[in-house]
Amino acid sequence: MVGTGLLGASVGLGLTAHGVPVQLADPSRTAVALARDVGAGQPARDDDPEPTLVVVAAPPDVIAQVVAAELAAHPAAVVTDVASVKGHVLAELRAAGIDLRRYVGSHPMAGRERSGPSAAVPDLFVGRPWVIVDPGDADADAVLAVRSLAVDLGAVPVAMAAAEHDAAVAAVSHVPQLAATLVAARLRAAAPAALDLAGQGLRDVTRIAASDPALWTSILAGNAGAVHRELVELRGDLDVVIDALAQAERASGPETVAPGVLAALARTLSAGNAGVARIPGKHGGSQRTYALVSVLVPDTPGSLASLLALIGDAEVNLEDLALEHAAGRPVGIANVSVLPESADRLEQVLTEHGWKVAR
Amino acid sequence: MVGTGLLGASVGLGLTAHGVPVQLADPSRTAVALARDVGAGQPARDDDPEPTLVVVAAPPDVIAQVVAAELAAHPAAVVTDVASVKGHVLAELRAAGIDLRRYVGSHPMAGRERSGPSAAVPDLFVGRPWVIVDPGDADADAVLAVRSLAVDLGAVPVAMAAAEHDAAVAAVSHVPQLAATLVAARLRAAAPAALDLAGQGLRDVTRIAASDPALWTSILAGNAGAVHRELVELRGDLDVVIDALAQAERASGPETVAPGVLAALARTLSAGNAGVARIPGKHGGSQRTYALVSVLVPDTPGSLASLLALIGDAEVNLEDLALEHAAGRPVGIANVSVLPESADRLEQVLTEHGWKVAR
Structure with missing residues (x-):
């Protein structure tokens, strides 16, 4: 376990519960001590046996160099990382000319509102998707080792290419994060009386706007390409709405608004209906009506x-x-x-x- | 009660529970019969006594003409409406040269995911803000009558000018609705595997994207000016993010991204933190930590x-x-x-x- 924050310590806790010996390492000695205290494993020592699997749970911007260092330090071990973006890690490793037969990328889709080793829980990954990215040159054994890690922790392994993963999280995680952030940011200019009119809709839309800016800056910068592409499309849709509203504003009353203007608004709202209906329901795809x-x-x-x-x-x-x-x-x-x-x-x-x- | 959909029938139910006689009218005879059956009052008849208060709960695009007709038909009654936009109703009434001494606008901030008289409940307004818009020329008695209506139904009266109300709902309701819609609309193009990675964040952000397109087209067109202004500001903030991501994408790795680019992303995310913190918590302003x-x-x-x-x-x-x-x-x-x-x-x-x- 390299990196003993929330994710690293939770992996350690889960493996320890399975009787797997876990060695803990982190640049912060406090984080290692805390992770040990919650039961995530033992601090790594020079005379430890060689690990068979190294899990890198470092901040996204240093992942590639830590993965490269671990591949070199443990010539027999499989190395995986749990960063929430995958393409740029892989690109950096390739650019450095690293042999990737023992590297497989991971992204467990799990997290909590709290962070750090003290927030770690062994069940963090239970029932969650765990994306596994085979760079294409990994040994079959290496892929199997990472897949087994996911299964042992109760997660559901999902194989994806790096670009496919990054496009997916851009659409289902990074763009929603930014939309919540942008709506919430506008509230800074709102009158106090306006905020008293807030209902459940606003609270739902903006809940994740309370996320950690430093972590998210790093995630967004790491997935800049895919998020940029999604946002440019979204801005196109936004421009359609803005144009329609500008025309509706110029009309003297609802009956003088050009029919095409209202149709453009209705089409956008219907597209939203269609999109939200595609989100899988509780039982994995079959949306049940309660x-x-x-x-x-x-x-x-x-x-x-x-x-x-x-x-x-x-x-x-x-x-x-x-x-x-x-x-x-x-x-x-x-x-x-x-x-x-x-x-x-x-x-x-x-x-x-x-x-x-x-x- | 003119208009016996969800809001109209709920007002009728609440007043009937207070022993106030309610006369029901609606262009749809089925809606009147349903509202009567749920206990919202009795269908209006020609030999009814003159009403003292007329509540217009019609679709936003016909509100002004219905209000004008009711003011003319009942020369002693106070008339209010419950439309979710206020400025354009008032502008239309003024443009028609109507005497507004007996008209006061309302907007009860209440609703349900279901619509129609069968979804009506007498407690719909309990504990909700009820915005009261005095056009400036209303008699004090008229304002008091509408305020009493809100209080009798358990709502919290909030006095606002029409423009102030429309700017407030643009920020706390209409823009969040459109943001949810635009994020959800992008999901139409997402791969099925991507949607399987959806978490609670996406579900929260897009929940209200399932709203009725016809109703929302009418609301947005009715508040086009205020929503347009908010969206143009939001597009400016979005452009900052898009530009930063374009620069981050062009950099060869996180360490070559210009520092100003990451700072721009972090500033936007922090602005979202600040905005969401302004939303009043459960106990009206004091956000309690649980x-x-x-x-x-x-x-x-x-x-x-x-x-x-x-x-x-x-x-x-x-x-x-x-x-x-x-x-x-x-x-x-x-x-x-x-x-x-x-x-x-x-x-x-x-x-x-x-x-x-x-x-």
Whole structure:
């Protein structure tokens, strides 16, 4: 384990739980000590046996040089990294003329809102996709070793080429991050009264705008090509909306807006409908429709807990739960998703117990 | 009540619950009958007594003409509307030379994912902001009547000028809607394998992209000026990011990227941090920090319910709950937010009962 932050220490914890001996190394001695204390392994020593697999979990901008150093230091070991961009690591290794038979790239799609070894958990990767990038010149054994690592940690291995991976994360992770950031950045200029009108939609869209700027600067710079291509396309779509709104603004009223203008807005909104429908649902692709039961929850200690206990006692399987809070008022709304066939019974049970319910 | 869709019928239901007689009118006779059946009031008849307050809940593009007609038809009544844009309604009424002493605009910040009278609930407005727009020439009695309507329905009245309201909803509602739409629209071109890497961040950012295109076309066209201004600013910020990424792409590696380029990305990401921090938290402005306890939940019937029942039994007050689902795997993660002082006890109770917990 080279690098004992959140990801590195979580890999160490997971492997230790499987009885695999883990050697920990990190430029920060505090990080190594913390990782050891949470049970991620033992600090590496000069008289350790040679490792068979080296996992590099360093910041994206130093990954390539650390991978190269580990390949040289451990001539029999397979080396992988867990950086969230893959193309530029590979390009740097190739540019340095490194033999890549023992290198396989990884990207476990896992993370937490907290960072550092103290936030590490052995289950971090359970059920998550773990992208495996064979540069093309890796030995079959090396690919298998990294694949086994993913499986041992409970992740789902997904083989991808580096460029394919980088385009994918640009679309599903890096562009959404930037969209959240740009919308949130505009709020700096908003009046306080405007922010009091904020609803759940704004909170959802901007939640990830709270991400770490240093980490994300490094991720975006590392995937600059793919993110740039996506953003240029998005700007084209944005320009269509801006042009349509400029025309609508010039019209004296809705009935004098050229029909093509409204059609352009409607087309964009429909394209959004079509895109969001492609995101796989809970069960991996098959989006299931649940019935939504909305319950008014007073903001007093224990009231949400007692609602949830009641739902549990009713033996209704809660498929999803979203809480809405209203600014400045002692009440919230719990939107409970259940199987359609359970909704009537849940509503009946809740109403009988005095909860205000809406469907 | 003129217009008996979701909002109109919900107003009717709430007033009926207060013992106020409600007359229902809508161009759709089915909508009137449905609204009556859910208890929102009685269909208007020619021999009804004159109403004292007329609430217009029509689609945004016909609001002004309906308001004008109601002012003329009921010469003693106060008339309000609940459209989500206010400036263009007012401009149209002024352009038509209408006397506005009995007109006050409203915008209750409430809605549901479902629409129509059958989705109406009397508690729809409880705890929500209700913007009240006095055009400047309204009688004090008229403003008070509309304010009382909001209070009677449990909402929090917020006085704003029309332009101030329209700028506010552009920033906190219309621009976030378009950002979600544009990110989601790009997903149409993504490879299926890319979508399998989607995480909670993408789901949050794009959730509202599933909104009704016809309704939103009308909202955006009605607030074209304010939304246009916001989007042009956002495009300027986007261009900074696009330029920085283009420069980063041309550099041969992270160390050859000009320092100013990375600083531009970091500044944008930090601006997003600052913006999202301005969104009021649950208790109206004071953002409280909760401790996050993550629990692994097998996707089998009853498992989430039994987790929630256990949390309820432990008498820990659950402040928020977010579920993460992993595509194609029979396991999910429940992120439970509790007061920091309750986190240790919750973790202990859950662990004792065999749940896998991470902090």
